[in-house]
Amino acid sequence: MSERPVSLITQFLERVSQYQSEWGKGTKYPWRPWFRGEPYCRSATALLPKLYRSKKKRKRLRYEEQELRAEFQRHAVALMSGLQPKGKLAHWEWYFLMQHHGVPTRLLDWTDASLVGLYFALSSRKAEDDDDSADAAVCMLDPYWLNDLSFKEMRLGKGRPVGIAFPDWPEMAEYLRKDPFDLDRLKPALPLAITPSHLSARIAAQKSQFTIFGHDRGDFLVKQANEKASRIRVIPIAGKRKQILQLRAELAGGGISESSVYPDLDGLGREFYMEWKARCRQIAPRQKSI
Numbered sequence: 001m002s003e004r005p006v007s008l009i010t011q012f013l014e015r016v017s018q019y020q021s022e023w024g025k026g027t028k029y030p031w032r033p034w035f036r037g038e039p040y041c042r043s044a045t046a047l048l049p050k051l052y053r054s055k056k057k058r059k060r061l062r063y064e065e066q067e068l069r070a071e072f073q074r075h076a077v078a079l080m081s082g083l084q085p086k087g088k089l090a091h092w093e094w095y096f097l098m099q100h101h102g103v104p105t106r107l108l109d110w111t112d113a114s115l116v117g118l119y120f121a122l123s124s125r126k127a128e129d130d131d132d133s134a135d136a137a138v139c140m141l142d143p144y145w146l147n148d149l150s151f152k153e154m155r156l157g158k159g160r161p162v163g164i165a166f167p168d169w170p171e172m173a174e175y176l177r178k179d180p181f182d183l184d185r186l187k188p189a190l191p192l193a194i195t196p197s198h199l200s201a202r203i204a205a206q207k208s209q210f211t212i213f214g215h216d217r218g219d220f221l222v223k224q225a226n227e228k229a230s231r232i233r234v235i236p237i238a239g240k241r242k243q244i245l246q247l248r249a250e251l252a253g254g255g256i257s258e259s260s261v262y263p264d265l266d267g268l269g270r271e272f273y274m275e276w277k278a279r280c281r282q283i284a285p286r287q288k289s290i
Helices: 009-024 058-079 090-100 114-123 143-153 170-174 201-205 220-225 241-253 265-282
Strands: 034-038 107-111 136-141 192-194 208-212 232-237
Touching (some): 009 114, 009 136, 009 241, 058 090, 090 208, 107 114, 114 136, 114 232, 114 241
16 A cells, blocks of 8 residues: 555556456466455445444344345335346345445445446545545456455365355355354355356446455455555555546546446435536536625
């Protein structure tokens, strides 16, 4: 996090290309890095899933999570107009939907689109914090590297899986049980990179990926981000108000805006509101003469 902040999209893409090139040397498998936007570079909750940001005891959090799973599914059915989760992976699909609609889970959002990650870093900032002391950040992850560490920790032997996990892999049953109240079988400790099914338009538009945390609620990813040998890097984004607005404008010109990331009426409405606010800032109100 001590690197010089970038202030242009070209600088950001150069930094991404640099890390991807370094990580790609000697790699046997094709892969794409993942990105996560953080509005504040020094946030205490960076790289922690929402459920584990609480100071409650781990056992209590796990119980509350199971209650949330059951209640979300019970209430959400009546509100869904499109496809609903079904089949043997329905419990995973409900879990992904929970995360995308703000319910606390052990999931952490990522995207495999670098500029979408940059958009998220900029879009949730508060206007009063757009200054030099509050740089934003985009975290960059090699999901193959993370899963190699996690599968080794699970002691699966030489036949262990390789690459990004899918919900139907047998190993994933250890991270999420079908029965919401099966509380005693969360055995894995480290987070794992998993790709979701695109049940909702929002998940598809955001090119969503996830890391799911195990029973270790610690700051594993945060610690790894500060290790030179790890494959997690933090790209600081300059926090000056003028630079933030310029980056937002460049992203919009490239087709990445609130309505493209959130493809629904709420996203479109927020986009129009943000554009209107930008125009209001450019046009100062006239002062009445004395």
